[in-house]
Amino acid sequence: MSSILIRDAYALIDGKTDRHSIYITDDRISGIDKKPEGFAEDTLIDGSSFLVIPGLINAHTHTYMAPLRNIADDMPFMDWLFKGVNPVEEKMTGEDAYYGALLGMIEMIMCGTTTFNDMQMHIHQTTRAAKESGMRAVISRGLVGDSYDRNDVRINEALEEMEDGKSCDRLTFMLGPHAPYTCGPDYLRCVADIAKEKGLGIHIHLAESQTEVETLRKEHGCTAIEYAQKAGCFDVPAIAAHCVNVTDNDIQILKENNVSVVTNPASNMKLGNGFAPVPKFLDAGINVAIGTDGAASNNSLNLFHEISLLTLIHKGVGKTPVCIGAAEAMKIATENGAKALGLEGVTGKIQTGYKADLALLDMDTPSMIPPNNIISSLTYSANGSEVDTVIIDGKIVMQGREIKTIDTEKVFYEAKKIVKK
Numbered sequence: 001m002s003s004i005l006i007r008d009a010y011a012l013i014d015g016k017t018d019r020h021s022i023y024i025t026d027d028r029i030s031g032i033d034k035k036p037e038g039f040a041e042d043t044l045i046d047g048s049s050f051l052v053i054p055g056l057i058n059a060h061t062h063t064y065m066a067p068l069r070n071i072a073d074d075m076p077f078m079d080w081l082f083k084g085v086n087p088v089e090e091k092m093t094g095e096d097a098y099y100g101a102l103l104g105m106i107e108m109i110m111c112g113t114t115t116f117n118d119m120q121m122h123i124h125q126t127t128r129a130a131k132e133s134g135m136r137a138v139i140s141r142g143l144v145g146d147s148y149d150r151n152d153v154r155i156n157e158a159l160e161e162m163e164d165g166k167s168c169d170r171l172t173f174m175l176g177p178h179a180p181y182t183c184g185p186d187y188l189r190c191v192a193d194i195a196k197e198k199g200l201g202i203h204i205h206l207a208e209s210q211t212e213v214e215t216l217r218k219e220h221g222c223t224a225i226e227y228a229q230k231a232g233c234f235d236v237p238a239i240a241a242h243c244v245n246v247t248d249n250d251i252q253i254l255k256e257n258n259v260s261v262v263t264n265p266a267s268n269m270k271l272g273n274g275f276a277p278v279p280k281f282l283d284a285g286i287n288v289a290i291g292t293d294g295a296a297s298n299n300s301l302n303l304f305h306e307i308s309l310l311t312l313i314h315k316g317v318g319k320t321p322v323c324i325g326a327a328e329a330m331k332i333a334t335e336n337g338a339k340a341l342g343l344e345g346v347t348g349k350i351q352t353g354y355k356a357d358l359a360l361l362d363m364d365t366p367s368m369i370p371p372n373n374i375i376s377s378l379t380y381s382a383n384g385s386e387v388d389t390v391i392i393d394g395k396i397v398m399q400g401r402e403i404k405t406i407d408t409e410k411v412f413y414e415a416k417k418i419v420k421k
Helices: 063-068 077-089 094-110 125-133 153-165 185-198 210-220 224-230 248-256 265-270 278-283 303-318 326-332 335-340 374-381 408-420
Strands: 003-013 016-025 028-032 043-046 050-054 056-061 113-120 136-143 171-173 202-206 238-242 260-263 288-290 358-362 387-392 395-399
Touching: 003 028, 003 358, 003 374, 016 050, 050 374, 056 238, 056 260, 056 288, 056 303, 056 335, 063 077, 063 094, 063 113, 063 125, 063 408, 094 113, 094 125, 094 395, 094 408, 113 125, 113 335, 113 358, 113 387, 125 136, 125 153, 125 171, 136 153, 153 171, 153 185, 185 202, 185 224, 202 224, 210 224, 224 238, 224 248, 248 278, 260 278, 260 335, 265 303, 278 288, 278 303, 288 303, 288 326, 288 335, 303 326, 303 374, 326 335, 326 374
Parallel strands: 003 043, 003 050, 056 113, 113 136, 136 171, 202 238, 238 260, 260 288
Antiparallel strands: 003 016, 016 028, 050 358, 358 387, 387 395
């Protein structure tokens, strides 16, 4: 049994920031302010200069693509994908993907992210990296295909990886059909049927670009959301990344099927795809989470950047300063992310019984001074560099901005080698 006491820190609990002492026993929060019976801390953290927040949840990314950062910028979306990224990505080996994933996890940890939802192309490598890093992860093997084929190699690889990951309780899995433009309707139906039989969720890119939507209307007479619904993707818990180009009927479909939408502001803007109508999603009662997408399109895995963009974009587009406030943005990046990933009641909040997935920010930094409104500081002025300590599953994975679970120098060295190769 191990125990940590974070004593007298500001803490973000239920949308408010007050001073609290947080008790951690093994992997869970065992008490807030009230000392659990028999508790004796192994580690004491003086919280007087810290703000404790629930670890951020990156609800859509591709960690293995971190070495592809800045290789295909300022290009139209389909050119970026098929001419810029894919040709380089196809040359990556499994070992490249492993070090790429570690590089992405280093960046996420240093910016206060404790959980991520990943779609990857090299089985075992992201799971291997996640196990070593100490992060919590939901992992999907990207699937592409045309026909209804239960013997499809990629589907079987995905199922094999799930078996491999069972030994680590920080890892869970979904099936990840890539997108409507890479998955035919019969293939999507096959994936959906298997997901339903095995009690799995689905993680898919939907309605990301105007080209995607126009092509589907021309070839199938429907929107991307309708296409996925007809194929059965929403018959199981589903995460739809992007959802930029949607109709009012699409929004109704998403709501009726309890689909969680993951908005990726920086990636969508950088690729010229536009802005997801997040205020409409929220008004409709849809669960909205936030992600960075991969470093090839963002080009960062810093959720603080995304949180700031989320609030600013929609204030500007909607021409209203009261659209998506600071507290709501933080909830989207924590509680809503946990709900999307099937981790509601597990992580995403500072609450007794929840997993101890926490980020401690140094309040004695310029961006956090003065503490006039700490939640506003998190949303509008923090940039991620304030994160000093990260605790995941009750273990300190970073302290004093030094990551304890990963050999960062080796990862940086290997990442540079990958690029040269």
